[in-house]
Amino acid sequence: MAALRAAKQALRKEIKKRVAALSDQEKARQSKVVSQKLFSHPKYTSSQRIAVFLSMHDEVRTEEILGDAFGKGKVCFIPKYLTANNSNHMDMLRLASLEDINTLPLTSWNIRQPGDDDNQREEALDSGGLDLILMPGLGFDKSGNRLGRGKGFYDTYLERCMAHPKGKPYTIALAFKEQLCQEVPVDQRDIHIDEVLYEDK
Template sequence: MPATQSIQVTKVALRKSMQKKLTALSQEEKKLQSENVITKLFALPLLQKSKRISVYLSTEDEISTEPILKYIFENKKSCFVPRYSRNDMEMVKLNSMKDWEALPLTKWNIKQPDLSDIRENALEGGGLDLVIVPGVAFTSKGDRLGHGKGFYDTFLTSLEKRQRYAPITVALAFKEQVLNEIPLQQHDVKIDLILYSNNED
């Protein structure tokens, strides 16, 4: 089996095993870990300094990002969220918590702005200072295993080319998602900082 194909097979198996681990976590445990990770995020000067922030809209198997949305709007920062189409992802502006509450659900049960909504695109506006990235698994060194579509790898590569400076990338993880190593390919983009509930403060 060619090396690239072997890595792909390993990634698929890892995604399945990680999904089982996350499904097995109780709601209480997820809530506790989410609160811990969000506290760490809010303590970061880089968050306080950032004015244009991209944040994923979480599912029940991810660190909850609702508190981050509230923080962004309370502090008069600009918020951008993912909007997926079949082969593409863009970051579009979210205007308020009311706007978030009214977003429709996709077939994957994820909130996202409707494709017909006219919204500011982060790449066509002032870019982004901070991108909060989801993922399936991570290492403490910044390696990331995504969901397999390559949306964030492609977006982050495009973003870095479009703006004069590289945005800071932060991933939020349950401790069960942090591994010693994960299989990587050339296109996989490293994350600057991984926050999880039992790493050093």
């Protein structure tokens, strides 16, 4: 376990360095390429209920994806991370519209998420479940192994999805090509991703 943790930490450091070297223009350019790939993806086209992460500065931008999803009449859910007491609990709460995002409070990670007193929003698993989850992460390999930030939010959430009558949603990771690795070290608790979208050479 300790060796695996150390390997993950070393890889996180290396990927962070690679992504930090990208200019904002390059991140925006690759984000556009990845978004276009997603828009023509049959799983995205056929999905009605999707979970989309609100991107941090070192992640593929998702604003255009949310705009497209709302434009196509999809139901969108975004993460709410509960970080008190080292919790790794995350809910996927419904977003009413694109404008709705601007009403959400900013977290210490500088991303928006519903506030703690926001009890009006539907949680995806309390209703119809999810068809598709767009996954963030620090690193990925081509076999669908994912290196997260070490908190296990998505792994835990996907376990909850598996217990839902609808079953596990399809998972697509969105990545800059600098986030691709030869091999991501994983253990049996790390959940495998169905597909990683990135700009091919």
